[in-house]
Amino acid sequence: MTLGYPDEENFIKFIKGAEMLGSDIMEIGIPPKYAKYDGPVIRKSYSIVSKRVKDYLALLKLARKELTIPIVILTYLEEFEKNLDEFLEELKSMEIDGVLFPDLLIDYIDNYEDYYKRIKSHGLKAVLFVTPTVPDSIISKVSHLSDIFLYYGVRPTTGVPIPIVPSALVRRVRDLVRNKLVVGFGLSTDDIREVILAGADGVAIGTAYIEKIEKEGVSSALELVRGLRGILDEFS
Amino acid sequence: MVKNDEIFPSFWYNIIPDLPKPLPPPRDPPDAEFSRIDLLRTIMPKEVLRQQFTVERYIKIPEELRDRYLTIGRPTPLMRAKRLEEYLKTPAKIYFKFEGATPTGSHKINTALAQAYFSHEEGIEHVVTETGAGQWGTAVALAATMFNMKSTIFMVKVSYEQKPMRKAIMQLYGADVFPSPSDVTEIGKKILTENPNHPGSLGIAMSEAIRYALDHGYKYLVGSVLDVVILHQSVIGLEAMKQLELLGEEPDVLIGCVGGGSNFGGFAFPFIGHKKGKRFIAVGSEEVPKFSRGEYKYDYPDSAGLLPLIKMITLGKDYVPPPIYSGGLRYHGAAPTLSLLIKEGIIEWREYTEKEIYYAAKLFMQTQGIVPAPESSHAIKAVIDEAIRARNQNEKEVIVFNLSGHGLLDLTNYESMMKRWG
Ligand SMILES: Cc1ncc(COP(=O)(O)O)c(C=O)c1O
Numbered sequence: 001m002t003l004g005y006p007d008e009e010n011f012i013k014f015i016k017g018a019e020m021l022g023s024d025i026m027e028i029g030i031p032p033k034y035a036k037y038d039g040p041v042i043r044k045s046y047s048i049v050s051k052r053v054k055d056y057l058a059l060l061k062l063a064r065k066e067l068t069i070p071i072v073i074l075t076y077l078e079e080f081e082k083n084l085d086e087f088l089e090e091l092k093s094m095e096i097d098g099v100l101f102p103d104l105l106i107d108y109i110d111n112y113e114d115y116y117k118r119i120k121s122h123g124l125k126a127v128l129f130v131t132p133t134v135p136d137s138i139i140s141k142v143s144h145l146s147d148i149f150l151y152y153g154v155r156p157t158t159g160v161p162i163p164i165v166p167s168a169l170v171r172r173v174r175d176l177v178r179n180k181l182v183v184g185f186g187l188s189t190d191d192i193r194e195v196i197l198a199g200a201d202g203v204a205i206g207t208a209y210i211e212k213i214e215k216e217g218v219s220s221a222l223e224l225v226r227g228l229r230g231i232l233d234e235f236s
Numbered sequence: 237m238v239k240n241d242e243i244f245p246s247f248w249y250n251i252i253p254d255l256p257k258p259l260p261p262p263r264d265p266p267d268a269e270f271s272r273i274d275l276l277r278t279i280m281p282k283e284v285l286r287q288q289f290t291v292e293r294y295i296k297i298p299e300e301l302r303d304r305y306l307t308i309g310r311p312t313p314l315m316r317a318k319r320l321e322e323y324l325k326t327p328a329k330i331y332f333k334f335e336g337a338t339p340t341g342s343h344k345i346n347t348a349l350a351q352a353y354f355s356h357e358e359g360i361e362h363v364v365t366e367t368g369a370g371q372w373g374t375a376v377a378l379a380a381t382m383f384n385m386k387s388t389i390f391m392v393k394v395s396y397e398q399k400p401m402r403k404a405i406m407q408l409y410g411a412d413v414f415p416s417p418s419d420v421t422e423i424g425k426k427i428l429t430e431n432p433n434h435p436g437s438l439g440i441a442m443s444e445a446i447r448y449a450l451d452h453g454y455k456y457l458v459g460s461v462l463d464v465v466i467l468h469q470s471v472i473g474l475e476a477m478k479q480l481e482l483l484g485e486e487p488d489v490l491i492g493c494v495g496g497g498s499n500f501g502g503f504a505f506p507f508i509g510h511k512k513g514k515r516f517i518a519v520g521s522e523e524v525p526k527f528s529r530g531e532y533k534y535d536y537p538d539s540a541g542l543l544p545l546i547k548m549i550t551l552g553k554d555y556v557p558p559p560i561y562s563g564g565l566r567y568h569g570a571a572p573t574l575s576l577l578i579k580e581g582i583i584e585w586r587e588y589t590e591k592e593i594y595y596a597a598k599l600f601m602q603t604q605g606i607v608p609a610p611e612s613s614h615a616i617k618a619v620i621d622e623a624i625r626a627r628n629q630n631e632k633e634v635i636v637f638n639l640s641g642h643g644l645l646d647l648t649n650y651e652s653m654m655k656r657w658g
Contacts, residue, residue: 033266034266036263037261037263039264039271039273039274040271040274105258106258106260106261107260109257109258130258131258131261132252132289132290132291133252133258133259133260133261133291134258134259135252135253135254135255135256135257135258135259136253136254137254137256138257138258155289156261156262156263156273156289156544157261157263157264157271157273160271160273160274160277161277162273162276162277162285162289163277163282163283163285163286163289164286164289164290165286165290168290168292169290169291169292172253172291172292172293
């Protein structure tokens with residue numbers, strides 16, 4: 001969920017509710033200047049919160065207090081590259097669990113190991129993000145390095161319903177991944193069943209919640225959390 | 237005798253899972269007023285888009301489409317350039333894959349057929365594209381009619397006027413051909429009001445084609461650069477691998493010319509991915525120096541800036557190529573997969589001047605009889621250089637190149653070159 005979306009109060013309401021309704025991990029997005037791999041919906045949420053939220057870190061602190069499930073921060077390395085250590089230290093001091101930089105293995109592939117070590121050296125978990133354009137050899141090489149799970153973003157961008165065959169994409173990598181595999185990026189309800197059947201261990205949902213909040217408010221978004229939890233539970 | 241349908245593959249091959257590094261995905265530009273990735277969804281046939289983004293190593297070629305590939309004469313021949321070898325006194329063997337043997341005279345039909353098939357399957361009745369020199373437009377016109385669809389082709393106005401035969405073939409296949417800028421789209425009308433004699437450009441033609449498709453609910457077909465196009469073109473390399481295997485040959489050097497990279501990728505990638513061949517040489521035009529002067533960065537694949545940004549070696553979308561005869565090589569970038577493999581040092585590149593490729597083409601015509609497209613002659617020049625190197629080093633290598641098209645509709649171009657250079 002985008003940090004502070006749609007406003008501070010409703011953001012807290014949503015994440016607390018989501019935890020109660022069965023979200024296992026909360027991924028919180030800090031708006032970057034250039035959300036390279038995010039689609040129109042998340043971009044819009046970023047632009048809304050950048051106008052409304054005055055103090056991101058204070059809000060994040062509050063979120064930490066309200067949640068018991070792990071919090072993983074999602075933002076772009078490009079944005080924080082210059083003050084990376086400060087940023088990571090700040091997160092650690094707030095007892096954030098880990099970070100996920102979707103651009104790490106794409107735009108920083110030549111020295112991803114250095115960044116990986118830096119994340120770990122601050123005592124944070126490093127959640128790695130791969131896409132279908134990451135070659136098999138690299139997926140095999142990095143999958144077990146990822147903490148908590150390996151994130152597999154199956155569309156080129158979030159929230160644009162590009163037609164893909166999610167199950168085919170999951171099947172391609174499933175045997176290469178020695179870790180829990182979490183699939184995300186624009187998944188529909190049908191996609192969720194399909195990827196779980198194809199071997200995914202979990203799903204990441206963002207755009208769908210933001211759209212619900214935008215159109216119908218937090219309660220509807222929480223209904224969606226409940227519904228999706230139900231789908232996952234069909235398989236457990 | 238091995239049957240044609242045993243040489244023709246059942247699957248396309250996608251190199252992305254076998255690349256040495258992650259292929260940077262397409263992006264929307266920062267502060268975009270609309271999502272280009274979303275626009276793709278509206279303009280491209282669904283299955284084509286699905287193939288672009290569902291990255292799998294092998295994708296099955298549907299039976300009906302396979303049948304059409306066989307109908308247009310696939311597999312194309314793999315031939316030996318014996319007289320060229322003799323002329324050059326090289327110990328190397330030279331083979332070429334002759335894509336000029338297709339009815340439209342170039343490799344472009346390989347993806348046109350696939351994209352037309354998937355459009356037809358989706359219930360689309362009309363497809364649209366742009367064309368510069370005319371090779372791509374011709375391929376789309378034929379592919380559309382083979383699947384009982386209408387086609388509309390926006391042809392850059394100067395080519396429309398200078399290449400009446402290309403226009404005629406497209407029309408004989410049943411296409412509507414408009415000179416671009418045209419008066420059938422708002423974009424074209426606006427340009428014509430400002431300058432009724434505007435010569436047109438590929439960027440304008442592309443914008444018109446996309447606009448026309450959007451306005452009428454038709455689908456737009458893409459001619460090069462995108463991964464899915466190279467996927468479809470992989471039939472060239474897969475066939476060639478099989479044909480070489482039947483001859484008992486192990487290739488050493490593989491060579492092809494590059495406009496956007498589709499014939500090169502289609503030819504060379506299956507070899508690279510299956511670890512066959514030792515060296516791979518991509519050949520561009522020195523007049524359009526993308527390899528020597530281009531930068532590896534995110535850029536628009538189209539000069540109109542309507543498609544998503546892709547990371548590639550590029551001279552910049554606003555680069556205006558000089559009017560060389562090889563229309564198909566007048567492109568500012570090189571496909572993302574090809575660019576990455578060049579950056580990683582797996583593929584080498586060469587650039588040659590028009591004069592150099594003219595002499596290479598003439599030598600090829602006089603030794604082998606085939607009139608190569610000027611684009612393909614760039615590959616021939618590199619082949620000659622490699623064959624001479626093999627002679628100097630006394631290496632019995634096997635050189636294989638892709639002859640991407642014939643030049644029988646480029647004779648006016650060759651005539652002009654003959655006047656200049658003899
Ligand atoms: C005969 C021929 N060869 C090569 C090309 C270059 O395109 P690509 O690099 O996509 O194969 C073209 C493009 O029009 C062509 O017509």
